[in-house]
Amino acid sequence: MTMPKVLVSDALSETAVQIFRDRGVEVDFEPKLGKDKEKLLSVIDKYDGLAIRSATKATADVIAAAKNLKVIGRAGIGVDNVDIPAATAAGVVVMNTPYGNAITTAEHAIAMMFSLVRKIPQANKSTHQGKWEKSAFMGAEVFSKTLGVIGCGNIGAIVADRAIGLKMRVVAFDPFLNEERALELGVEKADLDTLLAKADIVTLHTPLTDQTRNILSRENIAKLKKGAYIVNCARGGLVDEEALKDALDEGHLAGAALDVYATEPAIEHPLFGHPGVVATPHLGASTTEAQENVAIQVAEQMSDYLMRGAVSNALNSPSVTAEEAPRLKPFIALAEKLGLFAGQLTQTGLKKIEISFEGEVASLNTKPLTASVVAGVLKPMLAEVNVVNAPVVAKERGISVAETSRDDADSYDSVIRLKIVTEKQERTVSGTIFGSTPRIIEIKGVEMEAGFASHMLYATNEDKPGFIGTLGQTLGEAGVNIATFNLGRSGQGEGAIALVAVDEPLTDDVLEKVRALPHVKQATALSF
Numbered sequence: 001m002t003m004p005k006v007l008v009s010d011a012l013s014e015t016a017v018q019i020f021r022d023r024g025v026e027v028d029f030e031p032k033l034g035k036d037k038e039k040l041l042s043v044i045d046k047y048d049g050l051a052i053r054s055a056t057k058a059t060a061d062v063i064a065a066a067k068n069l070k071v072i073g074r075a076g077i078g079v080d081n082v083d084i085p086a087a088t089a090a091g092v093v094v095m096n097t098p099y100g101n102a103i104t105t106a107e108h109a110i111a112m113m114f115s116l117v118r119k120i121p122q123a124n125k126s127t128h129q130g131k132w133e134k135s136a137f138m139g140a141e142v143f144s145k146t147l148g149v150i151g152c153g154n155i156g157a158i159v160a161d162r163a164i165g166l167k168m169r170v171v172a173f174d175p176f177l178n179e180e181r182a183l184e185l186g187v188e189k190a191d192l193d194t195l196l197a198k199a200d201i202v203t204l205h206t207p208l209t210d211q212t213r214n215i216l217s218r219e220n221i222a223k224l225k226k227g228a229y230i231v232n233c234a235r236g237g238l239v240d241e242e243a244l245k246d247a248l249d250e251g252h253l254a255g256a257a258l259d260v261y262a263t264e265p266a267i268e269h270p271l272f273g274h275p276g277v278v279a280t281p282h283l284g285a286s287t288t289e290a291q292e293n294v295a296i297q298v299a300e301q302m303s304d305y306l307m308r309g310a311v312s313n314a315l316n317s318p319s320v321t322a323e324e325a326p327r328l329k330p331f332i333a334l335a336e337k338l339g340l341f342a343g344q345l346t347q348t349g350l351k352k353i354e355i356s357f358e359g360e361v362a363s364l365n366t367k368p369l370t371a372s373v374v375a376g377v378l379k380p381m382l383a384e385v386n387v388v389n390a391p392v393v394a395k396e397r398g399i400s401v402a403e404t405s406r407d408d409a410d411s412y413d414s415v416i417r418l419k420i421v422t423e424k425q426e427r428t429v430s431g432t433i434f435g436s437t438p439r440i441i442e443i444k445g446v447e448m449e450a451g452f453a454s455h456m457l458y459a460t461n462e463d464k465p466g467f468i469g470t471l472g473q474t475l476g477e478a479g480v481n482i483a484t485f486n487l488g489r490s491g492q493g494e495g496a497i498a499l500v501a502v503d504e505p506l507t508d509d510v511l512e513k514v515r516a517l518p519h520v521k522q523a524t525a526l527s528f
């Protein structure tokens, strides 16, 4: 195996570099490269992995140029700088490092809140200038004030906890926050309008998505109490910056503390220089501790994926632990091959893919197996499909995917059964693992015992004497060498199946000759 190669294109802690190397991954550490889009585009095709923070924009054109890319690792939480649909379509796993910088970012939000209400940055500047403007910096207490937390996930919950420690009241708006969790955190769960009406200080902690973009719109800013404050240590796009400026200018808001901006790096900004604004340059995650955490985590996760196939904290692919990966490997190969088998026989009108995991395989993590089956089924029809995007592609095309499991697998240790339902018919195929090799054990209800080969002939015929001879002769005359020949039938004289492994691809000409043989119902060339 050649060593996979990773580009670190943002200012990650160098600890990451050592971890990559220790785990057998080659690494180029270019902490400023991500800011130079042209350069990134020109080198990215050399890499299997890309490790980033927020400065590198992994846009669709970068992903398209990254011909060998398998994984993007975000040493941090927000992935709004990664085009996840484009990555998914290209089969690139996108992972982040949740939790690693959450405490640090929550602490920054609390620090920003105090900076805001006690005017610390302004007072600091004035005092350094020798002005001693004691009366100019009258502040406000946070004690018994209401903090409105928009987005009460990892960071929001830590902010709420710290605020409660400061004896603040906390109101939280988060559609995914249930009553039990709210009770556990000691926060009041509210809808957005209630939060806006009650909060003395609002702090934002949602990801930037289509649903959250502009969540503090002009209209919602107007709903805040007069004299309220806004703290934004999440993403710039969550707040209407123009409306925020107007609200500050009009005195509707008392101040805003901003760590993040709609466009970054923010060199110029309508709010810079505003007396009511405290600004930091996206420092939320910038502590030694947090950067150490996220660098270690991203390097471990990316190495585990590139070296062992383990997937953790992926945003577009099911998780596979490092322990599971080697056990899953042969079943992933079987799942994909069964899918390919069915997919190559299915031309149109695919409606449903049913997968049954039986025996030991049912106790494994079957999500990646299901994704592999679906990718296999769709691949002959859609060249762009891969294990990462297969579930999404199936959904987009209205193909339902159903998965069942059962502990028992009759006379095998493990069986994967696949049923394809099209507008016209149903087709089944099942397989198992012998040693670590995938084998077919059933096709259309007919018991078989066959391996997969690069090139195969699949024929259905009437079970009549002479078929094997004529088929062998036809292939022989065409110069096609038979590697293995497997036959099965549902009963004497009934429908029969031939699965023949051949040494080279079958031409249309040969297939036509096979189809013309007596008793042959259909013949298809398969490749695996």
Ligand SMILES: NC(=O)C1=CN([C@@H]2O[C@H](COP(=O)(O)OP(=O)(O)OC[C@H]3O[C@@H](n4cnc5c(N)ncnc54)[C@H](O)[C@@H]3O)[C@@H](O)[C@H]2O)C=CC1
Pocket: 076, 077, 078, 079, 098, 099, 101, 102, 105, 150, 151, 152, 153, 154, 155, 156, 173, 174, 175, 176, 177, 205, 206, 207, 208, 211, 212, 233, 234, 235, 259, 260, 282, 283, 284, 285, 286
């Ligand atoms: N300033 C900085 O340096 C940093 C900023 N961040 C930002 O903070 C964000 C939050 O991080 P975590 O708390 O770790 O993420 P998380 O996923 O644990 O929490 C996000 C919460 O937002 C909620 N949410 C989603 N849509 C919502 C909506 N429409 N309205 C209200 N709530 C909604 C979710 O239910 C979830 O509970 C990240 O996505 C990132 O953008 C994170 C780290 C550092």
Ligand SMILES: O=C(O)C(=O)COP(=O)(O)O
Pocket: 053, 054, 055, 075, 076, 077, 078, 079, 101, 282, 283, 284, 285, 286
């Ligand atoms: O983790 C996040 O979401 C952050 O915003 C941190 O960004 P950074 O890695 O400091 O560029």
